[in-house]
Amino acid sequence: MDRLLIVEKIEKRYGRAHVLGAKQEVTALLDVSFSIGRGSTLALVGESGSGKSTLALCIACLERPTSGKIVFNRNEITVLDEKQLREVRPQIQLVFQDPARSLNPRFSALELVSEPLLVQGRLDKREREARARALLGQVGIPQEKALQRAEEFSGGQRQRLAIARALSLEPKLLILDEALSALDCSVQAQIANLLMELQGRLGLTYLFITHDFAMAGHLAHEIAVMEQGRVVEIGAADEVLGTPNQEVTRRLIAAMPRLTAEAHAPRAV
Amino acid sequence: MISLLQVQDLHVAYISGAGKVSPALEGVSFDVLPGETLGVLGESGSGKSTLALALVRLLPGNAEIQKGAIQFEGQDLLRARPRALERVRGARIGLVFQEPSLALHPTIRIGKQVSDVLAAHEAASRAARHQKTLQLLREVFPADASRIADSYPHQLSGGQQQRVLIAQAIACGPSLIIADEPTASLDPTTQQEILELFRMLREKFNLSLILITHNPPLLAGLADRVLVLYAGKVVEIGPTEQVLGSPQHPYTHALMQSVPPGLDEPAKDRKSRLRVIPGEAPNLAVLMNGCRFESRCTDRMEQCAEREPPAVAMSEVHAVSCFKYGE
Numbered sequence: 001m002d003r004l005l006i007v008e009k010i011e012k013r014y015g016r017a018h019v020l021g022a023k024q025e026v027t028a029l030l031d032v033s034f035s036i037g038r039g040s041t042l043a044l045v046g047e048s049g050s051g052k053s054t055l056a057l058c059i060a061c062l063e064r065p066t067s068g069k070i071v072f073n074r075n076e077i078t079v080l081d082e083k084q085l086r087e088v089r090p091q092i093q094l095v096f097q098d099p100a101r102s103l104n105p106r107f108s109a110l111e112l113v114s115e116p117l118l119v120q121g122r123l124d125k126r127e128r129e130a131r132a133r134a135l136l137g138q139v140g141i142p143q144e145k146a147l148q149r150a151e152e153f154s155g156g157q158r159q160r161l162a163i164a165r166a167l168s169l170e171p172k173l174l175i176l177d178e179a180l181s182a183l184d185c186s187v188q189a190q191i192a193n194l195l196m197e198l199q200g201r202l203g204l205t206y207l208f209i210t211h212d213f214a215m216a217g218h219l220a221h222e223i224a225v226m227e228q229g230r231v232v233e234i235g236a237a238d239e240v241l242g243t244p245n246q247e248v249t250r251r252l253i254a255a256m257p258r259l260t261a262e263a264h265a266p267r268a269v
Numbered sequence: 270m271i272s273l274l275q276v277q278d279l280h281v282a283y284i285s286g287a288g289k290v291s292p293a294l295e296g297v298s299f300d301v302l303p304g305e306t307l308g309v310l311g312e313s314g315s316g317k318s319t320l321a322l323a324l325v326r327l328l329p330g331n332a333e334i335q336k337g338a339i340q341f342e343g344q345d346l347l348r349a350r351p352r353a354l355e356r357v358r359g360a361r362i363g364l365v366f367q368e369p370s371l372a373l374h375p376t377i378r379i380g381k382q383v384s385d386v387l388a389a390h391e392a393a394s395r396a397a398r399h400q401k402t403l404q405l406l407r408e409v410f411p412a413d414a415s416r417i418a419d420s421y422p423h424q425l426s427g428g429q430q431q432r433v434l435i436a437q438a439i440a441c442g443p444s445l446i447i448a449d450e451p452t453a454s455l456d457p458t459t460q461q462e463i464l465e466l467f468r469m470l471r472e473k474f475n476l477s478l479i480l481i482t483h484n485p486p487l488l489a490g491l492a493d494r495v496l497v498l499y500a501g502k503v504v505e506i507g508p509t510e511q512v513l514g515s516p517q518h519p520y521t522h523a524l525m526q527s528v529p530p531g532l533d534e535p536a537k538d539r540k541s542r543l544r545v546i547p548g549e550a551p552n553l554a555v556l557m558n559g560c561r562f563e564s565r566c567t568d569r570m571e572q573c574a575e576r577e578p579p580a581v582a583m584s585e586v587h588a589v590s591c592f593k594y595g596e
Contacts, residue, residue, distance in 0.1 A: 047456045047457075047458060047459075048426075048427065048455075048456045048459075154313070154314075154549060154550075155313055156549070157549075184312035184313050184483050185312070185483060185484065185485065185524060185527050185528055186312060186523070186524055186527045186545060186546045187312070187313075188527070189527035189528075189529075189543035189544065189545045189546075190545045192529070192543055193542045193543055193545060196542065197542075211456045211457055212457070212529075213457075214528075214529040214530070215529050217529070218529040218530065218543070251458055252457060252458065254461075255457035255458040255460065255461045256457060256486075257457075257460070257461075257484065257486030257487050257489065258486055258489065259485065259486050259489050259513055259514070259525075259528070
């Protein structure tokens with residue numbers, strides 16, 4: 001399959017000035033390599049602090065890896081300068097965990113979704129509005145709510161707005177950083193379905209960052225497991241879930257809350 | 270057995286500045302037995318956090334308890350004087366909230382923050398408090414209690430901070446702990462550790478526990494009974510295996526369907542669309558006569574929009590508010 005994103009041996013170190021002046025180095029990513037096929041979903045699973053979000057920032061061209069190579073859409077982005085990066089960034093969009101914090105509460109749905117077009121200087125005012133309305137339709141926000149402010153929407157609808165906004169620049173890759181974690185179960189299911197539908201319709205590629213293995217198994221074709229800045233296991237979703245090779249994978253799978261019978265085992269009183 | 274906590278017909282509403290009344294809880298009744306764990310399952314807007322705050326009378330100023338009774342250890346908390354409430358809150362009823370980083374003071378050492386809880390409720394010498402603080406921290410950090418006592422919150426992980434809140438909650442030997450989404454901000458391994466800690470503590474101190482969450486799988490294996498809240502009303506209550514395993518109310522049923530299939534399910538069931546509940550939860554500020562779930566329900570009948578369904582007993586311990594099971 002054609003690979004939209006290829007990450008090769010990237011490493012990210014942060015220098016941290018110590019109180020006494022000595023410089024401390026923190027290695028956030030170490031020898032990370034993987035790739036994502038065009039139109040497919042890779043889930044990145046790991047515990048807090050394993051480097052998932054740093055990796056997302058490097059791929060979104062918001063952080064530069066210390067070494068290594070990232071190829072996006074056949075274009076090596078790790079060698080580009082700031083001006084060239086500005087051309088690439090719109091093609092990679094992010095959706096975050098908490099839409100209440102990532103969207104300006106005072107903006108209307110229409111403003112939120114057309115703002116990226118405005119910033120990029122694309123289309124004129126009328127075209128922008130038409131495009132924004134079409135995007136709202138795509139994510140299931142009724143037209144009569146187009147002028148409602150972000151703060152007046154429910155959590156699930158706000159996440160729909162965040163997705164519409166991310167889609168406004170017609171990206172090839174969406175990075176979903178815990179994009180479902182803050183939502184209620186029934187709303188999670190609605191947004192998960194929306195993501196699958198959009199992927200089918202628009203041929204989008206997803207990097208789905210999560211610590212929910214059940215949702216990763218549901219949405220992703222491939223799963224990569226991270227621990228302490230490294231990708232320790234990667235493979236087809238069913239294989240990673242069915243026959244995990246690494247201790248951390250087994251631990252994370254075991255920690256998944258389950259509804260099955262053994263979980264109901266009566267406790268000793 | 271005599272209930273430890275008995276809530277009867279509790280009505281809570283939020284009043285806006287313009288005087289508009291939005292009900293948050295309507296006619297909620299349940300009880301908690303000594304040593305029992307009750308899971309409260311509800312999604313955003315169901316009123317589950319309002320319930321937690323109402324039980325200890327910590328509702329914000331714009332909320333009003335309109336009617337009902339909350340009997341706890343022989344006193345009605347709704348009619349108790351502020352002084353009496355202070356002796357209950359934090360001492361007889363411990364509280365654990367979702368964001369431990371917000372609940373802890375950033376520039377006070379952990380040991381002091383735990384010992385302050387003791388100072389607020391118990392007359393004891395400083396030395397005795399210090400001893401007891403270390404003992405409490407040892408319950409939740411068996412390996413390194415004294416190091417934790419000397420730490421500041423920012424030096425601890427989210428899971429460790431949550432353990433500190435739990436130490437504070439059990440400090441004065443409460444009979445009931447109310448935990449509102451205590452694991453929501455933690456990753457799954459830490460989540461399991463915290464649930465395990467609750468399990469251990471409730472055995473050791475014979476605690477009753479009200480565990481409030483939006484995530485049904487968290488309650489499996491931990492709660493004895495589950496109460497399902499939808500739009501301010503109890504729609505189903507019963508033993509955990511029955512409510513989660515064979516849910517009877519159409520809402521509980523649909524909610525359980527929307528959980529992604531577990532890993533024990535065959536792989537072909539994945540990669541398909543999840544079942545969803547159509548529509549959104551109702552706006553409670555709009556007056557409604559019938560069942561709150563009516564507009565989203567696949568089993569709706571004529572009377573559903575007209576009248577409120579009464580709670581129907583499925584068995585001695587399992588009740589469901591739905592016309593499907595009778596009037």
